[in-house]
Each structure stands twice: as structure tokens, then as C-alpha cells.
Amino acid sequence: MSELLYWLDMFGIIVFALSGALMAGRYQLDPFGVVVLSAVTAIGGGTMRDVILQTPVFWLANPVYLYLILATAALTIIFIRSPRRIPKRFLLVSDAFGLALFAVIGTEKALSLGAAVPVAVVMGMMTGVAGGMLRDVLCNVIPMILRQEIYATAAILGGALYALLNYLEVPQHIAIILAILSALVLRLAAIYWRVSLPAFAIIDVESKEKDLK
Amino acid sequence: MSELLYWLDMFGIIVFALSGALMAGRYQLDPFGVVVLSAVTAIGGGTMRDVILQTPVFWLANPVYLYLILATAALTIIFIRSPRRIPKRFLLVSDAFGLALFAVIGTEKALSLGAAVPVAVVMGMMTGVAGGMLRDVLCNVIPMILRQEIYATAAILGGALYALLNYLEVPQHIAIILAILSALVLRLAAIYWRVSLPAFAIIDVESKEKDLK
């Protein structure tokens, strides 16, 4: 993995750990619960990717990832000592950074291991969305990815653009930066303007009776 | 894998992808969210099986699976353009087909990799139920498997019958068809007549106070 990718990966770990810690604060967890939720969010997606690709899981060989998560969770707790009012947008924005970074990094890793392009884009999307999905599922919230604000879409754009630029033999540094920026801008724009793709809606005929069961 | 198994597998992917797309429509996801939920439902169980058996994950080597999911999700969205009233039974029936197919295919794969019979039946059940469980958990719904309508039971029947017929050296084609039909008929009958096994019920003494916390 190139130097650039390594630092971007670390940055992704920090922002996702932060988003996990912020979510933990909203549910008033104890400090170790905060660390667990930070860790699940930060390394859940990459762990799933590596397990499915059956390549050694990235954080086993390098404890720096765990230390970064611990430090991020600790600093978040220390910095926000008393209950504070923090705009929900902080959580959304740190999540968006992690999503964009990990979608591209995951696609790159899958391609470098020889995966076909559609498989690599899926692995990238999984790297980007799975950590946040686990975080939301653990907090009993319907995952962000299932809401209407262009979430999976941004991850797929980032991964697919990277695969395309890679295929066109654009220098890797440029390809990575462009792909991350495209995913990030799309996701932030969707948050800011509350843009959504048109929803696919089914009205469930029997739902009322079923829900009473 | 035999020709028959291959086509049944593809059919299972399609019906589970459909059940994921229908669920997505009930929660009004955006088009890429529909694709994600279809994919999780269709390949979640088999992925879990292959990861636990530590054999290469089936959809990595063959992108046809991903294309099938994409096509199924796209066709579902196109076919149901405006919000429609779709009976919940559609979702239940497509889910039942996927359950029966994957329970038997999963058992077969585990046996062919040398697993003991009880382990193989468990792997089959997991292949059949895990995709739908992930779908339901992501939508914040208690999974079908935890309701009372003979769900895990049908998957175990299918897998165990296949293992038995396989042990009796019944020709594989016949064993597969019989096992799938048995699981499917049992599950559809349970849906149709709302048959359940007697529930195992504990009344929780302290639940009221706890729930208030």
C-alpha cells in the first residue's frame, strides 16, 4: 500500500471512530461502550472486506489501528466532558468522510488482490458502508444507508470512478484523490440540500393487520 | 456443482433479490439502497457459509451473481414505477422459495466439502436464513425466523432430508428436488394456514420496570 493510501486509511479510521463515539454519546454509553462502538464503526467494514476476500485482516498485524481508535474515543470523551449539544451534522459529516475514503481504499485493495471490477466496486462499497451499518444496527437505528440521502450511491460512485481511472492508467495518487473527492462531494451535497434519488415505494396492503400481531 | 444445482442457485439468487427489493420498496429506499438490500438478502447467507467453511466466497469468482441481483432490483423498480399496493404475501412467498433452495444447496455444499451431517445441516440452515435475517435486521424488523411460522424448521427439514437421501445414495437430482419441495411445501403451508409450532413462552417478571429504563 502506498504512503498516501496508508495516511488516508488512518484518517478514515479516525473519522469513523469519531462518528462511532458521537453516536455512543447520543445513547449515553459508558466509556468502554464508546470504545467498542468506535471500533465497530472504524474497522467493521474493512474487516468484512478482508474476511470475504480471505486475505489477512488489516488490523491484526498492525496494532496502530486499535491505538488510534482508543485515542479518538478517549479524546472525544475528554473533550466533551459534560453533556453537550452537538449538531447532528457533525456525525453526518464525519460519517461522510469515512464513507468516501473507505469506499475508494476498499476498491483499490480488492483490485490489487485481483478481483474483477464489479466485485471490487462492491467490496469498496462494503468497506465504506458496513462499519456505519453495524454502528446503526447496534444502536437499533435503521442504517443511514437505507435512508434516502444518496449514501450507497456515493460509495459506488467513488469506487467505480477509481476503477475507471485505474483502468485508464491515470497515476494512482490522482485517481485516489479524484475518486474520494467525487464521493465526498456527492454525499455532502446530498446532506446539505437534502437531495435524494426518487424513492422506490410499495404500499403494503396487509401491513396494518400484520403490525398488530 | 452440477448443472441442476447451478440453475437452482441462480433462481434462489433471483427470488431472494426480489424479496430484498420488495422489502426495500416498503421502506422507500433510493434505487441504490434497493440494490444493496437485494444483494444482502441474496448473497448474505451463502457468503456467511463460505466464510465459516473458509472456502472461496462463491460470488467473487463469478460476477454473474452480482449482475443477476442488479437486474432483478432494476426490473423490480421499473416494473413498479408508481407506489403500488402489493400484498405482503408476495414477499413471504419469494422468501420461502429462497429459503428452501438455499437450505438444500448450502447443505450440499457443506457435505461436499467434507462437513459432518449435523454441521452440514446447520450450514444449510444458515445459507437459507441468514440473508433474510440480515435484510430484516437492516430494516429494524424482528427477523421472520423469530416469528412463529415454521421458518428455521422448514430449512432444517430440507437440509436434513437431503443429507438422509444423500446417505441412502438416492440419485442427487432426485434428492435435491425432494428436499427443496419438502421445505417449500412446509413453509408455504405454514404461511397459508398460519400454522405454528407451539411457542415457548416465558413471562418476564421484571420486564416492566426494565423497559422503563
Add this chain to the structure above:
Amino acid sequence: MSELLYWLDMFGIIVFALSGALMAGRYQLDPFGVVVLSAVTAIGGGTMRDVILQTPVFWLANPVYLYLILATAALTIIFIRSPRRIPKRFLLVSDAFGLALFAVIGTEKALSLGAAVPVAVVMGMMTGVAGGMLRDVLCNVIPMILRQEIYATAAILGGALYALLNYLEVPQHIAIILAILSALVLRLAAIYWRVSLPAFAIIDVESKEKDLK
């Protein structure tokens, strides 16, 4: 694995299977649903550990684990024939035993496979908490680990104490017993006196509007 570890592992399987069955009874599942929830609780954490460490999954080679789960679930159902009032504390205590046992066993396994200490402690915690987390997520309950009663904390204490005693070359039997007891006592004390670490709380500014969406 030493004789002692083997029997403690079996005991952990039984108490976690029991906690899964008790939870199943509270949600009135059918008998096979009870078995599934028992199995997920009992082997979910260890399965995740082995998959991430990419070592053969422990229950594949030894069907005794599945038989134990089946027997525990069956005995629970038979013993509690009619709906009964069972104090919620039963569930919490069996869960605490499983947590303490598996946290230490998981740490030991990771260390013996050559993992670094922080990684091993994390793998131990995962072994201890993941089964219960899966159980709670499937029942659509916010996992115990996310409540404030020193849950992850107890698992980390057990694993870290084991790693320390192991480093100090304390005989393995003594190290295991001490580490398990420390985690168990801490968790039971937290349940009994409702002790919690101070919660980390964020008040979410926009949550009201968001929740209405």
C-alpha cells in the same frame, strides 16, 4: 487446548445457549427458533473470532458443540413447559458467566495463535460479547453491551488480566481462573448494585426534527 480450557469452553457454551433460550422464551419463539437463538448466542462470538483470525472455526471439527446447544435448548423448553414467570436476573447471570468465560478463552486462543496483546484482548472481548450482541440485535433490543452496566469493561478486564498473568508466567490454570473470576465478579457486582461507569452523553440538537422524518 488444555483440559481445563476445554471444560470451561463447554460450560460457556451451555450458559450462553441457556441465555439465548431464555431470551427466545421472552419473545415466544417456536422450538427451532429457540435452537437458532441459542446457537447464535453460544457460538456467534467464537465464530467471529476464528473467522477474523482465519483459523478453522472451532465447532466445525467437533459436533459436540452443536449437540450441547441442542440439548440445552431442549431441556430449557421441557423444563419450562407452561409459560412461567422467570426473573430477568436469570438471563443476566447466565449471560455474565458466558461473558467472563469466553473473554478469557478468546484472549488465550488469540495469544496462542501469536496475536499481539492489544489484538488478543480485543479478540477476547469480541468472543465474549459478540454472541450476546447478535442475540440482542436479532430480538431487536439494544445490546446489553450498549447499556451502562460495565459490560465491555468486564470482558476487557478479564482478557487484559489474563494477558498480564500470562506475561508474568503465572501457571496457566491459575491465570485462567483468576481472570475469569475477576471479569465475573465485576459484571455480577455491576448487575447487583446497578453500578455503571459515568455515561458519556451528547444531547442531540436536531434529533427532534430528524426523528419525525
